[in-house]
Amino acid sequence: xxxxxxxxxxxATSAIAFEAVKLFAKKGASLYLCARDEGELKRLxxxxxxxxxxxxEYSAFDALDENSILNAIESCLSxxxxxxxxxxxxxxxxxxxxxxxxxxxxxKTIDINFTSAxxxxxxxxxxxxxxxxxxxxxxxxxxxxxxxxxxxxxxxxKGALTVFLSGLRQRMQKSGVRVLTIKPGFVDTPMTADFKKxxxxxxxxxxxxxxxxxxxxxxxxxxxxxxxxxxxxxxRMIPQSVYKKLTL
Numbered sequence: 001x002x003x004x005x006x007x008x009x010x011x012a013t014s015a016i017a018f019e020a021v022k023l024f025a026k027k028g029a030s031l032y033l034c035a036r037d038e039g040e041l042k043r044l045x046x047x048x049x050x051x052x053x054x055x056x057e058y059s060a061f062d063a064l065d066e067n068s069i070l071n072a073i074e075s076c077l078s079x080x081x082x083x084x085x086x087x088x089x090x091x092x093x094x095x096x097x098x099x100x101x102x103x104x105x106x107x108k109t110i111d112i113n114f115t116s117a118x119x120x121x122x123x124x125x126x127x128x129x130x131x132x133x134x135x136x137x138x139x140x141x142x143x144x145x146x147x148x149x150x151x152x153x154x155x156x157x158k159g160a161l162t163v164f165l166s167g168l169r170q171r172m173q174k175s176g177v178r179v180l181t182i183k184p185g186f187v188d189t190p191m192t193a194d195f196k197k198x199x200x201x202x203x204x205x206x207x208x209x210x211x212x213x214x215x216x217x218x219x220x221x222x223x224x225x226x227x228x229x230x231x232x233x234x235x236r237m238i239p240q241s242v243y244k245k246l247t248l
Contacts, residue, residue, distance in 0.1 A: 003216050004085025004135045005054075008032040008076045010120055011090025012058070013040045015189040016139065019208030020087060025053035032076040032083070033058040035090070063090055063116035064108065073123050082131075085215070086124050088117050088138040092154075093191050099153040106153050113157035118164055125168055128177040136172070137180040137215050138165055142223065145183075145232045148248040169220060180214055181221040182207075185228040 007024055011017050012033035021031055025048040033041050033048075033056065041058040048056050057079045061072035077083060092112045099106040117138060128134030143151055144158030162181055169179035186192065186201045195201075202225055210224040223229040238246070 003027065003212075004029070006030045006032075006080045006083050007085035007087060008034065008080070008083055008124065009087045009089065010034045010061070010063075010072075010117075011088065011139075013037060013044060014089045014091075014191075015204040016184065016187060016207050016211070017087060017089035018044060019205045020089075020211045021048060021053075022051055023208060023212045024085075025049075025051040025056075028052055028054045029085075030055040030080060031057070032080050034061045034072045034076070036060060036062060063112045066119060069116055069119050070123070073120065077124075077127060083124070083127065084131075084134050086120075086128075086134070086136045087211070087215075088120060090116070091139065091191075093151075094154070096149070096151050096153060109153050110157045110160075113154065114160045114164070117161055121164065121168060125172060125177065125179075129172060129175045132176050134177045135180065135215055136168070136177065137182060137211060139182045139184065139211075140165065142183045142185055142228050142232045146236055146243075150248060178218065180219055182211055182214065182224065183222065183228065183232075184210075184224045185231070 007029055009017055009021055009031065012021065013035040024031065031048060031053050033045060035041055038060040041060060045056040045058050059072050059075045062068040092109055094105055094109055099109055125136060138161065140162045141158040143155035144162045147155050165179055165181045172179050184207045187204055187207055188197060188201050189204050207224045210222060214222045
């Protein structure tokens, strides 16, 4: 399977996304980067050109502003009309307790992790569908596979995203567009800076290599690292009567 060579990346300044685009830059890909911080986008773009990217364009966007998202998409497709790859990597992981007491924070968590991604997917998947090819890769989470008291607001947004991608995959397969759901476990990034690190944590470069390989192959869904598939299988199999008494 051929890797995409003209790729849009939303959340490009995240640790995982930047490690992934470095791998595509080394292969001479053309990249369109989107994130909140324009200054950081400029710095990363210069870095990626040095690493071998054929072309790097960028625009700042706000995941909570639909017009901002649509402007970024329009700019991307005008700069790279033959776009054949999409990586969505932006997200937020607030404290669960805050989401339980602050409705705005709860809505913000769902809008950033699910609604903004759904808007991007709806527009760019239609572009890929018309041209008859493309690879869509989206970072969801094992947290979306079963709700836990410690992060069920974040988990429910990721669960909705996983279901959205499942339906989109069915729709897109008729036109030759691939849809990949990526479920990283614990990753040592700024998002988890306050977490106590254990043996299940890996660096963002490990997840980036997994994303690169999965986009090259015909995977529909990958857990990264691989052992999370089996961890989540066990968690999903726990009976509800037992599960609700656990402190996960």
